[in-house]
Amino acid sequence: MYAERVSLLAGAVVWRVGPPRGGQGRVLPDGCMDLLWDDGALLVAGPDTRAHLTGDAPGVRAGVRFAPGTAPGLLGVPAHELRDRRVALADLWPATAVRRLAAEAAAARDPADGLEAVALRIAADAPAPDPLLTRLVGALDAGRPVAATADELGLGARQLHRRSLAAFGYGPKTLGRVLRLQRALRLARAGTPFARTAAESGFADQAHLARDVRELTGLPLRDLLAP
Template structure:
């Protein structure tokens, strides 16, 4: 069973996942990174470029999903170094710090709230996120072309590419594609017909939507909706 709620950390989401007896759906690319708890360990999920399938097993998970582009500054590692990876926090932060944080999360009322406290303390000790990153996400999520967005933000193509890799783990066009997929899924899950979903979310047509879903999610849209319903 999966549940999520808005975090006290701006733009973030706290979530939990517990065994339900049925196979878990794939974790789809969304431009985000997560701080994870599983079986007493702390991990980090990097940005995905394709569906990530969680291994079967009766194991509880908790996580805090950071707003796109904000996690690298808190973790001190460029997003592209963690692309399509799940790594132990101990591989990214000093061992003594990770032992202390792990003990605090395990001693919390629940792991999800413990993770949120860790993220809030990191944020309080870090410079605020670059507002340009949120403007970039908002512009690309509106379906605007990458070149037009670069001009609006006053960035050259190479600079935008470099900053996008460091902050999101993706090139700008890949980030735009991932955000477009998420727009389409929101509409399709709300019952919008697939052809209308394709048009409203920025695809050329329904066939284009179908191809992207297969490539990014690893299965047809109808099957994906059935598994996540």
């Protein structure tokens, strides 16, 4: 069973999932990166451009999902280098430091709580998030066009694309598309009819919504919402 809560780390979410009951899990693109606990190992989940299918390994897995654009500053690695990848933290950081953090996480009663403590420790030594990235996410999540957003932020198109790659793992158009998908899913899960969901989340029509959902998640919207 999947459960999540708001983290003590600003903008982050702490989640845990128990042993699967059969089949594969499906992690959908959301513009975020995660610090993962998987059977005692610390991993980093890069930003996804498509659904990531999880395995059926036993045991509890946990994660801290960072707000879009914040993880690269905490981890010291550009997001595009981890796009669509799951990487051991020890491949990015010195092994001794990772072992120390893994031991700290393992000492907690709940791996999710231990992992949150590790994330808070990492954040304490990291620079503050770039407020421009927060404004960029807010504008694109509100459905603002990329060109207008660049003008509002005082950035040229190439500079905006370059900064987006480093912070989010992909350019602003892809980020906007992913955030639009998440807006649509929130509406659809709340019972909003698909045609109205498409209109309110910024799609041209219901057919456009259906195409994007299938391309980004691998499933039709109705199947994706099935319990």
